[in-house]
Amino acid sequence: MAALPAQTFTGSPLCRLSDVASRFRATSRPDAEVSLVVVAGREVVVRAPAGVVGGGGQLELQALLLRQDDPELRLGEGDTEEQISLEWVAEDGAPPRALPLYLLGQDACARWTFALDVSAARDAFLAFLRHACELEVAMKDVRLLLPGLSLDAAAIAGQAVALSQWHQTHGFCQRCGAATLPVEAGTRRRCVGPSPHKLYPRTDPVVIALVESPDGARALLGRSAKSTPGMYTCLSGFIDQCEGIEEAVRREIMEEARIAVSDVAILGTQPWPTSCELMIGCVARATSYEVLLNASEMEDVQWYDRAELAAAVQAYDSHLPLQEIQRRTWKDLGFFVPPPFAIAHHLMRAWALSPRPAGESFFARQAMLPTLLPDAAPTGGATGGGGSANGAAAAAAVAGSSEDAAAAGPGPTGVRAAL
Ligand SMILES: [Zn+2]
Known part of the structure; x- marks a missing residue:
């Protein structure tokens, strides 16, 4: 991978x-x-x-x-x-x-x-x-x-x-x-x-996952009540004691959206210093479509198609200030995603922009062609954090x-x- x-x-x-x-x-x-x-x-x-x-x-x-x-x-x-x-x-x-x-x-x-x-x-x-x-x-x-x-x-x-x-x-x-x-x-x-x-010194591991639909055409994003208004990101959560990374992804996605996940692979990691967390960025394949929201954890969870997500990610390729990019994207698309200094952004960018035929699974293609991820360097670093509010901080960031x-x-x- x-x-x-x-x-x-x-x-x-x-x-x-x-x-x-x-x-x-x-x-x-x-x-x-x-x-x-x-x-x-x-x-x-x-x-x-x-x-x-x-x-x-x-x-x-x-x-x-x-x-x-x-x-x-x-x-x-x-x-x-x-x-x-x-x-x-x-x-x-x-x-x-x-x-x-x-x-x-x-x-x-x-x-x-x-x-x-x-x-x-x-x-x-x-x-x-x-x-x-x-x-x-x-x-x-x-x-x-x-x-x-x-x-x-x-x-x-x-x-x-x-x-x-x-x-x-x-x-x-x-x-x-x-x-x-x-x-x-x-x-x-x-x-x-x-x-x-x-x-x-302690570091707490957190999984954050881009979950693709069984047909490979859509990605699962959500927001909690603490999220910045308008921002949707990958689902995430702390790893439990005596629990593997893959198990934690499956549990978190089931808890937050009642979506079953089969395969999980790690794409990268990002330390998050203000809460001493290590974000473990994964891609995962869902085996079901129907979202059943866990309102105690999430305010909303939705499937987004590839074109929508590509537009939300590419909005950050502009040189406008972050807040202006987010305001415009929210107005045009109805949501925006975390900025490029978040690993969540790069999970979405990889999934939405990697070249593959429509409907083909990103997960499956990456397993076969590991060099096709778009090469987009980050410019700084927040994330849709697991137990922390760092996603909100990212969206509120100033230039x-x-x-x-x-x-x-x-x-x-x-x-x-x-x-
Ligand atoms: Zn002692």
Whole structure:
């Protein structure tokens, strides 16, 4: 079965081998070149001339490069080799504040890249960047930045948000109830109980499936009450314990639409950082037609023919802002689908646009001709998410800034590069 194009939030340029934390700890601190990605909850700091994010085009993460002689930002001196923080002197003479650092990996220039979590001082740190560092920056929900972030930047930002959120929500050990602390340069946590337990960052698997009708002519799409008005997407749901991917697809489709599914194949995957999910994109063949809606889960589920879906997918080939594309498509077709930074979009694109005779099964043809998927690269990344509301976030996404932030040179504290 052919693969989908590389999905948004994948393809990080950082080296993430499991020994990266021990290699950092073996590095002499004064020699360490450190780059920081600033996050607070789901938000990341990006370059934003005049504080405006919008208008289409490419956005860049605003990374901070630590300088050895920086009086305001330095690696925490009191840290152990396992626990590391950034000491920030917000005002002259004030005691430094310790902000947590979580190691993401090492970039191609051998710089250690960390997520800097400023949740405890979001507004103050943003003001510091703008005034003390003279940076034109904004802090935005990573989902709203997706149309404008490059694949590399989205992958790094996504990892930073996911890891920071994991740390924030795992302050206690699920085995003994004791408090936990970051270890291994913030790549793990360990509890302080009498028998220390190690905690690893979590990812929850979610299946999302393009279900084609028994005659291969139509695809099953639906929407929940939480979906953005007008948007229909592939059906999805969390994988249950001790359940295979194929079984989860069959169960979810049966639960949500009372449609029976036979064959299931995986086409690709997409991590979704704000809810720490891994979307597993599948194509499946239905063995029945009649939809019986499960109103407790879905607001509507319908079959769409290939021409309708092709038109909805190809609407995104325009250079118009996302919201305008969605508004026009909804008006013209009566629905719209998730944008190209969602794996759901690429499942639909593959099914609707792959060359095959009318009525021929996409599933069967892909099994025989695995290279015929249309080559459409994503431009960012949301999805009709399983247990989360990320589909709604995708549809609400704004376009990125087209303005060049190159004029934002180093500030007084010596910062700073864009990713
Ligand atoms: Zn424990």
